[in-house]
Amino acid sequence: xxxxxQLDSQVPVFEEAPVELRCNYSSSVSVYLFWYVQxxxxxxxxxLKYLSGSTLVxxxxxxxxxxxxxxxxxHLRKPSVHIxxxxxxxxxxxxxNNNDMRFGAGTRLTVKP
Amino acid sequence: xxxxxxxxxxxxxxxxxxxxxxxxxxSGHNTLYWYRQNxxxxxxxxxxxxxxxxxxxxxxxxxxxxxxRLKGVDSTLKIQPAELGDSAVxxxxxxxxxxEQFFGPGTRLTVL
Numbered sequence: 001x002x003x004x005x006q007l008d009s010q011v012p013v014f015e016e017a018p019v020e021l022r023c024n025y026s027s028s029v030s031v032y033l034f035w036y037v038q039x040x041x042x043x044x045x046x047x048l049k050y051l052s053g054s055t056l057v058x059x060x061x062x063x064x065x066x067x068x069x070x071x072x073x074x075h076l077r078k079p080s081v082h083i084x085x086x087x088x089x090x091x092x093x094x095x096x097n098n099n100d101m102r103f104g105a106g107t108r109l110t111v112k113p
Numbered sequence: 114x115x116x117x118x119x120x121x122x123x124x125x126x127x128x129x130x131x132x133x134x135x136x137x138x139x140s141g142h143n144t145l146y147w148y149r150q151n152x153x154x155x156x157x158x159x160x161x162x163x164x165x166x167x168x169x170x171x172x173x174x175x176x177x178x179x180x181x182r183l184k185g186v187d188s189t190l191k192i193q194p195a196e197l198g199d200s201a202v203x204x205x206x207x208x209x210x211x212x213e214q215f216f217g218p219g220t221r222l223t224v225l
Contacts, residue, residue: 032212043204043216090155094212099144101214103155
């Protein structure tokens with residue numbers, strides 16, 4: 001079965017600085033990859049997804065991620081963060097669209113003024 | 114378009130009491146999921162429905178947890194009796210045609 005590892009549990013960063021949240025996955029078959037954001041006391045909101053095609057995926061709120069098959073990674077990046085980006089970010093993987101999505105433990109991004 | 118609706122948003126109960134959560138998915142979404150999210154962790158699937166049928170309930174603790182999705186729309190998740198370790202956020206999600214799941218705000222359960 002597939003699994004996800006988010007390499008950083010917490011990432012503090014100053015406002016307007018770039019940020020990268022790291023995600024590695026494990027699977028023996030083709031995968032779909034996702035990044036979700038969770039604001040306090042809210043559900044998860046989809047930031048972006050990789051299904052096929054271009055390995056560079058652009059999402060909402062200025063985020064993007066790059067699928068690297070050889071390194072089994074799907075890191076999330078933003079060139080300049082805002083205070084409002086402070087939230088929990090979850091990487092998730094699904095094998096061959098089998099509706100079985102596995103989530104990482106999450107990375108708490110804290111943007112400081 | 115209305116999103117996934119869950120109620121209640123918060124619930125505090127004493128251990129050994131029963132509790133139930135309700136979920137109304139996005140209209141037309143045939144797949145419904147219940148997840149449990151422990152503090153500081155990602156969501157973990159409890160059960161997945163395709164229409165009325167539970168197609169994956171391998172992670173549902175069947176001795177105390179039960180779920181139903183009558184008529185393939187709304188769903189309820191029940192715990193009876195609740196234990197201290199059941200304190201968590203219970204998330205409902207729905208999808209149509211697979212892959213992209215839409216999440217509700219969750220129910221935060223505290224068992225005292």
